[in-house]
Amino acid sequence: MALRKIVEQGEDCLKKVCRPVTEFNPRLVSLLDDLLETLAEAGGAGLAAPQVGVLRRACVVMDDETEEYIELVNPEIVSRSGEQTGPEGCLSVPGKWGLVTRPQYVRVRAQDRNGDWFEVEGEGLLARCFCHELEHLDGHLYTEHIDRFLTDAEVEEYFSREEET
Numbered sequence: 001m002a003l004r005k006i007v008e009q010g011e012d013c014l015k016k017v018c019r020p021v022t023e024f025n026p027r028l029v030s031l032l033d034d035l036l037e038t039l040a041e042a043g044g045a046g047l048a049a050p051q052v053g054v055l056r057r058a059c060v061v062m063d064d065e066t067e068e069y070i071e072l073v074n075p076e077i078v079s080r081s082g083e084q085t086g087p088e089g090c091l092s093v094p095g096k097w098g099l100v101t102r103p104q105y106v107r108v109r110a111q112d113r114n115g116d117w118f119e120v121e122g123e124g125l126l127a128r129c130f131c132h133e134l135e136h137l138d139g140h141l142y143t144e145h146i147d148r149f150l151t152d153a154e155v156e157e158y159f160s161r162e163e164e165t
Contacts, residue, residue, distance in 0.1 A: 001033040003041055004052035009093045009141060013050050018057045018137045021073050024115040028058070032071050032113050035060045039069070044091045046129045048136035051092050059133040064125045072120075075110035075134055084124065087150055087158050088132065088142045097155045098146030102128045 007013060021028060031054060039047040039060055048059035057074045082104025087097045106127040109119050122130055132142055150158075 001030075001037045004034050004038045006038065006042060006047070006051050006091050007053055009143065011053075011092075013053050013055060014092060014136070014141060015139045016050065016055055017139050018050055018055045020057050021111070024073075024111075024113065028056075028073070029113055031056065031058060032060065032073075036069055036071075039091075042091050045125065046133040047091060048133045050136050050139075057137045059137065061126070061129045061133055063122070070120055071113055072108065072110040072130075072133070073112065073115075075108050075130075075137070077106055077130065077134060078109045078119065079105075079107040080127075081105045084128065086128070087155055088128065090132070090142055092136075093141065093143060096143075097150045098142060098148065099150065100128075100142050100145045102131045106130045108134070
C-alpha cells in the first residue's frame with residue numbers, strides 16, 4: 001500500500017471518462033489498497049481512481065454509519081429516489097464547498113476486487129458520496145452543480161445547525 005498524490009481541479013485526468021476494469025489482478029488490488037490508504041490519510045468521504053491519475057472505473061467510499069470502506073469497481077447507479085441539498089466538498093477541490101442537490105437514496109451495482117457483482121444502497125451522506133464518486137468516473141466534478149462556492153462562515157453555520165439536530 002502507498003499514499004498517492006491527489007490531483008486537483010484543472011488536471012486533465014479529472015475531465016476524462018474512465019475505462020471499465022476488465023482485469024481483476026494484483027494491479028487492481030494495489031490500486032484499491034492505495035485508494036483506501038490515501039482516503040484514510042486525507043480524511044475524506046470518498047476517493048475515485050481519476051483523483052490519483054488512474055483512468056479506471058474504481059472508487060472507495062466511507063459508509064458514515066458503519067465507518068467501513070466500500071470498494072466499488074465498475075459501479076453504476078441502478079435506482080435513486082428523493083432529494084437532498086447540502087454542502088459538498090472534494091479532495092480535488094481543497095478547501096472549497098458548494099450547495100449540491102443529490103438523491104436522498106441511491107442503490108449501486110458494482111464489482112468487488114475479485115470481480116464478483118454485488119449491490120449496496122445508501123441514504124443521506126452515503127447516497128451523496130456514491131453520486132459524487134461515480135461522477136468522477138465520468139469526468140465530472142461537483143463544481144458543475146453549484147452556482148457559487150460557500151464562504152467559510154456559511155459552511156460553519158450549516159454544520160453547526162446539523163450538529164444541533
